[in-house]
Amino acid sequence: MLKLIWLIPALPLLSAIVLGIFGRTLRLSEKTISWIACGSVFLSLVLSIGAVYEFATSYWPAHGRPYLSREAGGFPHAFTWVPGGEARLTWGPEAGTTVPLRIEWSYQLDQLSAVMILVVTFVGFWIHVFSIGYMRGDGGFYRFFAQMNLFMFMMLVLVMSSNFLMMFVGWEGVGLCSYLLIGYYFHWNYAAYASKKAFIVNRVGDFGFLLAMFAIFSLFGTLQFTEVMELAKSDAYLPQEAFGMWGLASWIALGLFIGATGKSAQIPLYVWLPDAMAGPTPVSAFIHAATMVTAGVYMVTRTNVIFQKSPTMMFVIALVGVVTAVWAASMGFTQTDIKKVLAYSTISQLGYMFLACGVGAFAAGIFHLYTHAFFKALMFLGAGSVIIALHHEMDMRRMGGLARVMPITYRTFLAGWLAICGIPLFSGFFSKDEILWRTFSTEVIPGGRWLWLLGFLGAGMTAFYMTRLVALTFWGEPRFVVAGGSGALHEHGAHPGHEVRESPRVMTIPLIVLAVGATVSGFIGWPESLGGTNRFEKWLEPVIWHRAPEQGALVSAGAHAQAHSAMEYVLMLASIALAAGVMYGCAILYLRRRDRLEAIVRAIRPLYVASANKYWVDEFYEGVFVRGLALGLSRLSWRVDARGVDGGVNGSAWMTVFWSKVSGWFDLYVVDFIVNAIGAMMRLFSTVFRMAQTGFAQNYALVITTGLFLLTALYLILSW
């Protein structure tokens, strides 16, 4: 199976090509399209499971290194993708030497990419299945699945890439597919705007990624992950920095992290993700919750050696992560669009992942990525199920009471809700608690306790907004008005919910599968403090670098045998208590004591308004960057163009005309004068000399005769 890993991305690509090119011309039925799209992803899933199984059971024990498709023979296991010329290294111990810039296309399978491809193909497959029901009857059915499959290909390239440039291809590719799918309803102005926004904001981050990639190549002379990480471990290439220092490692890490903030929607580049909800809901579940937005976390973990060299950047990551977590959660409080709440929740959870990376617990970050993929995809799909049932109603103020009407959606959603709130035994509990404990006990960066406090606060906020979402959507009295036609609206107005029914099985089965995932997927990382073995972290152990303790004060967070102090249990209980308390309180407020809720809202009205308006960050960006910077720059450059460049062009034109006039004058009055003067002189002299030319032959004869006589006379005189 390992030799077939090139098929894992290739199959969705093939399907995307087939659907994209022939989907419309052949007028494939929805059934055919569904089979092709889901079948290819299913085959990828099977291949992924087989490859990971073989890797874990035979390859890794035998070789102890990542599987690179370059090492196997046969069909395209690897080829030189970019056969470049010589490149000169500018930094590091080999500065000045030239190396060939040769970049290969090969797939790398190690513990980290194994987790990623399993998550991507598994969650992706069930979301594909869900989409069959969600997109039923849509005119762009083939287009949707072609783009979803293309996204699948790009995402798999991203996580299976063996070098930075390939990863960048996937990175940009998923950005492209994200753009295409956000703008799926392109006839809707807002969707077109949102897709452009997502794409452009991501470009900002990509710029940082590119710069970091250039720096990495000019330092190490290679872009292969395995080689770069091996070289980066030595202090000769990348000196270990102390906290507060800012050196080469920090610069590279900063570039990479800027890339990650763009793709993973962290402060300051998170603004695109809420607007990305303009796409179809399965897209939001797949791309903007489970897979693409986690690419930043994956990338930071993939390059964790470089990050660990710079504690300063680690701190920056942790701070950005935890602030994002709280910030986004606070905006989730007041959103009325069900998908917007989930979007802010995603940003918030991604913040937790970055917090984990920042405090050195990369495995915990990936663990949260993995559990989050299940429960967030589940909740997005649940929201999609609700939205479809309510005929594309997304406003939670017009929902409520759906628990009775949509029991399967409701129950599966509850699993996601409990998971994200951190209720024990559900997956989110294990991952979030791991992150919080690691934050509290971190020795990689200072201030872990304060970061923990923020993270703890964020966990409470998460419980609040998610409970609010569940309460507004599924509990309480129905507030929706849905009817088959406009006439029926009045007729059935008194019986809301009449037309609303549970989604078909093609949508509920993925929900059930993901709900099971959201419930049990955390068991794999059962912490040691609770009598488990935390197999997830052990599995990722080879990917995470652990600095030998004697080399510096930095102690690797993952490897050391942490004493399970009583503190860990206290913190665990505290978060459980907080989550449970907030959930209970929130449910009470929204269901029984609306008066108290409104009183609270009145009391903190400015904060409420600020949160509901997303703290005017969009307006701020619009004003400062779009209108101010971009528009100002464009105005400025327009002015430079109009005045400077055009002035230069016109000036040179004027000069040309002027000089041509001068030289024309010179030609006319100087050159021509000389020529004419010579001619006139000839004419003048010729008037004299041509008189000899009489035309009378006898004149000439006379001259000849005279000459004869004169010559004869001269002869006689001379010979006298």
Place this chain on the structure above:
Amino acid sequence: MVGWAVQETTSFVSRFVEGLTAPKGVVDFLVLSFMLFAVGVLGVLSRRNVLIIFMSIELILNAANLNFIAFTRHWQAMGRISENMGHIFVIFIIVVAAAEAVIGLGILIALYRNRQTVAIDEINLLKW
């Protein structure tokens, strides 16, 4: 007066006759040749009719011929040469003159057909 005139005339005539009958040296021929040449040149320079000019040119040529003959005879008498070298040139010149006359007369006839004149002072277009 009359006696002087008769005497002079008689003397002239007798010297003339004497000159006519005296053996001729090369100088005599040269004098005759010069006369012919002078008559030819004057004819070329002074006559308007192209035909007469042609004739004058023939005179000039024959003056040259006479020179050749005279010198040949002279040099043979002096014993310096034995062959009739000059005669050969004379024959050539006569032939060339004949040919030249043919062409010249041909041109003349063509000219006359165009201009209805053979007066050389009216044929003066070839100038600046």
